[in-house]
Amino acid sequence: MLIYDPFLSPIEISNVKSHGLLKNTGRDLQFLLNRSTNPFINITGGPLSYRYEMFEIKVHFGIEDKLGSEHQVANKSFPIEIQVYGFNSEIYKNYSQAKHSPYGLIAVSILTMLDTLRTLTRGDGTGNPPLMENNFRPIMPTNGRFIRTNIKVNQVTDMNGQD
Numbered sequence: 001m002l003i004y005d006p007f008l009s010p011i012e013i014s015n016v017k018s019h020g021l022l023k024n025t026g027r028d029l030q031f032l033l034n035r036s037t038n039p040f041i042n043i044t045g046g047p048l049s050y051r052y053e054m055f056e057i058k059v060h061f062g063i064e065d066k067l068g069s070e071h072q073v074a075n076k077s078f079p080i081e082i083q084v085y086g087f088n089s090e091i092y093k094n095y096s097q098a099k100h101s102p103y104g105l106i107a108v109s110i111l112t113m114l115d116t117l118r119t120l121t122r123g124d125g126t127g128n129p130p131l132m133e134n135n136f137r138p139i140m141p142t143n144g145r146f147i148r149t150n151i152k153v154n155q156v157t158d159m160n161g162q163d
Contacts, residue, residue: 002073005148011046011108013054013084029059035094043086043106047148052086052106055095059083069111078111 018041020033033041033055041054061080062068069081086106087098098104 003146003148004152005047006152008047008148009045011048012044014040014042016041028061031057033057040089042089043084043108048106050088050090050103053089054084054086056085057082058085069109071109071111073111078113080112082110082112084108084110 016039018033018039019037020031023030023032035053035055043052043054059080059082060068060070067077067079069078070083071081072078084107086108087095088101088103088105092098092101092104095105
């Protein structure tokens with residue numbers, strides 16, 4: 001359930017350069033941050049009561065411009081969903097400690113509307129298969145969880161201006 005909260009403050013992500021491993025899984029793109037050599041990227045604000053250290057970014061997209069996101073807003077899918085994952089670095093030392101603990105992990109989803117993302121999904125034109133395939137998955141249930149947003153959703157239109 002999406003709940004509009006006009007008092008929700010913006011989420012803040014610290015602006016530091018970071019290194020890691022970019023991995024094409026065939027289902028999504030993953031960027032795994034290297035904790036041993038990087039300054040930490042912290043996520044704070046919004047509905048968060050603690051500071052969370054970013055450890056992974058996933059990018060989901062589909063072959064069609066209308067599909068790709070794992071989540072929907074007002075029953076509308078988006079072409080791309082960027083998911084940023086963090087663990088509570090104020091209470092836990094690492095992801096392993098936080099993953100099964102209260103207030104341990106967060107996931108921030110960024111739903112985007114882009115015109116095209118074709119070079120990875122159509123191949124190189126020489127008969128080689130595309131680097132990425134459609135990774136559209138069925139919409140995931142919220143399992144009774146509330147999702148807060150500071151974006152007031154009256155009506156959602158797709159990229160072609162249709163409801």
